[in-house]
Amino acid sequence: LMPDVTANNFVDLSGINAYQYPYLKLITKLNIDSINGYQSPVFRSITFNYVPASELALDNNSTIKSDSIVTMGDSVGFGITYYNVGFTNVNGVVRNFFAYDQNGNKVNLRTDTVQTVLKIDSSGFIKATLPVSRMPIFKKYSNQVNFNFEVQPLAQQNEIYTYNNTVNSNFFVKGSPLTLNLDVFSDGVKIMGGDYVRLKPEILVKLSKQNSDSLTMLDTSFIRIFVNNNILIFAGNKRDINGGVITETGKDAMILKFTPELKEGQNEFRFITMNAGKNSYDTAKYSVTVSNELMVKDLYNYPNPMKSETTFTFNLAGSNIPTDCRIKIFSVARVVKTLKIPASIGVNQYPWDGRDEDGDYMANGVYFYKVIIEGDNQKETALQKLAILR
16 A cells, blocks of 8 residues: 555566465555545656566486486486576476376376575486386387476566476386286385485285286295395295295285394385296386484475465485374464374375364465474474465
């Protein structure tokens, strides 16, 4: 509100927070002092001094790819440089790796938010390791894997063009994926490779048919499990001998349960299945990490900015399941919402509907959130920002 403007003085609007008020409506009211009888005011013109927006662009010539041919269970490394070639600074960016499955559904692989200002004519660089097992594989294209990287301005900042914010890359998976559907869970959380697990995790392996010919006999003789190159002893149907593998078989599925004692650092699970009809073998590898130190890694929420809901995601490292996990959302002045969640070692995801402790939707603006983890006489916290824009 700017009352009592009596001359054509320039009015500076640059102090308005564009994150909080992305759309402005200018309303002008003209009035006359009828007592003194001055001539009625006339609105003749309005002038804006416009500075063009920022512009993010990817440098395709800077692309780094670790390999073009990989095997199932491995990871692929990817790096690229992006620039701000626009006319204003970019106040933070969102960087996202994603792929599309054969039905055209978007599969989010990794997202992070960078709060650092990207100045005019400056650059940023991202390097990431993406597990192959998380990506959709197109068999009809010789086991080709396609994924995309995109960079976008944070909190719906203006940008001149968006067509140059995305780059596509691909590689090929050597051999064929398993003829069986194989899912691996650690303490009830599905692992994809590269995950954190605890020192003695409860591992569940589920094998199921893709078709009637995929699994002719649900028998442990058709699968071998290696942990750090040591083969596990199969215990037979629904029995556990000397800490071996418990098997539960049904009409269309086999479930294997075991609790290995891992080592600190990198560990590897390797599953070898036999295709009885073709007398051939398929192999899948999952690399996992054990850490004795309690750590919160890769904390972000998506989408950000959010409208009515978002999902908090973080990777938790530690030797045991934490005793307490809370997410506190707060403004500059106070805590507005506390979420108490059951966290596990590995990837954790928890949705939030954007409501405060009173059940009301929170106002547009920028907020902070903190993840607080406690366990094994350790306490770890991590802090991030989120924006609400409805």
